[in-house]
Amino acid sequence: MSHPVVIYDYDPRWLVIYEAEKRRVLGAIGHKVLALEHIGSTAVPGLGGKPIVDIMAGICSSKDADECVRLLQPLGYDDVTPQPDNPGWFYCLGTRTPDQRDYEYVHLHLVKFMSDHWTRYLLFRDYLQTHPAVAQQYFELKKKLASQYGADRQGYTEAKTKFIESVVVQVRRQNLSPFLNP
Secondary structure, eight states: OOOOOOOBOOOTHHHHHHHHHHHHHHHHHTTTOSEEEEESGGGSTTOOBOSEEEEEEEESOHHHHHHHHHHHGGGTOOEEEEOTTSTTEEEEEEEEOTTOOTTOEEEEEEEETTSHHHHHHHHHHHHHHHOHHHHHHHHHHHHHHHHHHTTOHHHHHHHHHHHHHHHHHHHHHHTOSGGGOO
16 A cells, blocks of 8 residues: 655755765766756755655666666665656666665666756756745645645656646746756
8 A cells, every 4th residue: 555645844854865875876876877966856945845855867878777776776776667658767766765764765766868857857956946936836736736645646746747847848938947058
């Protein structure tokens, strides 16, 4: 049985968890990683969310992703979900946070560097980091959806998509990101 979606207020420890996990991940697969980014709600100061620190590793190919999965297993990344239907996204790997709190996790997304998937995550994160009022709207929406969807994590995630897409479209339309002007 799936656990209900619970949205927490922002926790500054999320950045500490990211920094610690970044060192561990780069120690294991740094030779394959072109860039590593803290993404998702935990990457936006002041924005609450699920206590899951999302990290995105930009890599070259699916072959590299397969090798990374193998090299990350000793770090506890044993929850491996392939993403064959998402172009540019190879795997989502999960583990507990280093201090093993029951409710905190790290998700490591192995993504093709500079793919559309890569860029969309960064556009959304960067916009929320520089637009606190929009981040607050997103926080309120997530709390409402968590209440509405309960343990239906897929429904919760899909319900957020319209908001996320509207922000990404706005950023692209207004050319608001350095990713759009190489």
